Amino acid sequence: MGRGNSMMIGIPKGSDWTKRRKSLQVRVRDMYIGSEHPVAVQSMTNTNTGDVKGTVAQIVELYKAGSELVRFTVQNKEMARAVMPIRKALDDLGYNIPLIGDFHYNGHQLLTEVPECADALDKYRINPGNVGFGEKHDDNFRKIIDVAKDHGKPVRIGVNWGSLDQSVLTKLMDDNTRSKTPKTAEEVTVDAVVESAVQSVNKAVEYGMEPDRIIVSTKISEVPYMVRAYELLAPRIEQPLHLGLTEAGLGSKGIAASSAALSLLLTKGIGDTIRVSLTPTPGSSRAEEVTVARQILQSLDIRHFSPLVSSCPGCGRTTSTVFQEMAQELTGYLQDRMPDWKSAGYAGVEGMKVAVMGCVVNGPGESKRANLGISLPGSGENPSCLIYEDGKHVASVKASEASEEFKKHIERYVESHYQKPIAEKERSH
Ligand code: SF4
Numbered sequence: 382m383g384r385g386n387s388m389m390i391g392i393p394k395g396s397d398w399t400k401r402r403k404s405l406q407v408r409v410r411d412m413y414i415g416s417e418h419p420v421a422v423q424s425m426t427n428t429n430t431g432d433v434k435g436t437v438a439q440i441v442e443l444y445k446a447g448s449e450l451v452r453f454t455v456q457n458k459e460m461a462r463a464v465m466p467i468r469k470a471l472d473d474l475g476y477n478i479p480l481i482g483d484f485h486y487n488g489h490q491l492l493t494e495v496p497e498c499a500d501a502l503d504k505y506r507i508n509p510g511n512v513g514f515g516e517k518h519d520d521n522f523r524k525i526i527d528v529a530k531d532h533g534k535p536v537r538i539g540v541n542w543g544s545l546d547q548s549v550l551t552k553l554m555d556d557n558t559r560s561k562t563p564k565t566a567e568e569v570t571v572d573a574v575v576e577s578a579v580q581s582v583n584k585a586v587e588y589g590m591e592p593d594r595i596i597v598s599t600k601i602s603e604v605p606y607m608v609r610a611y612e613l614l615a616p617r618i619e620q621p622l623h624l625g626l627t628e629a630g631l632g633s634k635g636i637a638a639s640s641a642a643l644s645l646l647l648t649k650g651i652g653d654t655i656r657v658s659l660t661p662t663p664g665s666s667r668a669e670e671v672t673v674a675r676q677i678l679q680s681l682d683i684r685h686f687s688p689l690v691s692s693c694p695g696c697g698r699t700t701s702t703v704f705q706e707m708a709q710e711l712t713g714y715l716q717d718r719m720p721d722w723k724s725a726g727y728a729g730v731e732g733m734k735v736a737v738m739g740c741v742v743n744g745p746g747e748s749k750r751a752n753l754g755i756s757l758p759g760s761g762e763n764p765s766c767l768i769y770e771d772g773k774h775v776a777s778v779k780a781s782e783a784s785e786e787f788k789k790h791i792e793r794y795v796e797s798h799y800q801k802p803i804a805e806k807e808r809s810h
């Protein structure tokens with residue numbers, strides 16, 4: 382039986398992040414979102430949706446990186462009309478990925494005037510702060526809900542503090558000025574974000590939307606306030622929650638801020654889908670946000686996608702870069718082999734842990750905690766490399782042959798420790 386094939390391995394006893402907040406289950410195309418299902422990874426394109434070819438290419442890129450749902454903006458009629466050919470192209474290529482249309486200001490018009498778009502999409506994202514003002518707000522919101530009902534589609538009510546429903550905010554600000562213990566403006570804004578989400582859910586249900594066709598998000602760009610908003614929202618509604626730190630930023634700042642925000646919530650069992658809103662560096666792949674989202678889930682042992690390599694940072698005890706190169710090579714090797722192992726049916730191999738350590742100080746100990754580990758010789762140490770399997774020292778190999786020998790151990794370990802389906806086993810005999 383394969384190790385690591387449980388949804389939650391390695392989480393210390395006493396930690397409570399194995400407990401998901403209970404939510405309804407929402408069907409989006411052929412997948413379900415909610416507490417009974419794995420936390421799903423979502424992403425968003427940055428192509429012009431009207432450019433069918435470019436958008437399809439990016440959706441495929443995001444899908445191949447592991448995105449399980451993809452959202453794109455639908456801003457005008459040209460984009461609305463592009464949704465059908467996008468869907469068709471993906472279907473023709475065999476990609477059954479759910480597509481979400483992101484609407485602001487004119488969603489009620491586009492969805493009614495281009496009904497094929499409403500039909501081709503699998504979910505509509507509505508921002509209650511951007512559906513119109515005054516009386517128009519409720520009318521427009523209702524029109525979108527009516528379209529969703531007519532086409533049997535779920536919606537995400539996505540509140541964003543950068544485009545908050547001003548009527549909700551103004552009321553809470555007024556209440557706050559009369560309070561004996563007034564809150565800060567930011568605290569009131571967080572309350573207004575949550576209130577807007579709850580009121581919108583209630584309104585959608587009042588308009589006839591089934592409660593299990595609604596997903597909710599309250600996105601804020603600052604970690605403490607974003608976390609607080611979801612903490613306040615979670616006990617007030619029964620719908621699944623989509624998590625995201627909006628405008629997370631560029632590079633390491635965006636990755637660190639998103640990891641902090643999402644982890645604080647996921648470890649409390651809050652969150653049913655996640656998105657990492659990275660600003661891509663010029664020329665970089667849009668799919669980086671998917672890789673980061675998956676790595677957050679895998680680092681928390683919430684889901685496993687591909688075997689991970691743990692490696693030490695290196696220090697003065699190891700003057701060679703051999704172990705850095707080996708960690709890099711093995712990371713690539715495991716990523717390359719994963720599709721083959723998966724298609725061969727090795728259940729649980731995605732949870733395999735591999736350690737590459739620079740010297741004898743932490744090497745053997747850390748290597749023993751992984752499924753497979755290799756401890757390289759540090760400066761002045763015996764030049765052989767120690768290989769461990771499930772904590773047992775199984776081989777000592779020459780440094781020059783370490784990488785190739787370790788790969789052979791990995792292959793043998795996968796063969797013997799991760800169960801193939803019976804039919805697969807029989808076929809191979
Ligand atoms: S395992 Fe050895 S080389 Fe790596 S950081 Fe620790 S002491 Fe330094």
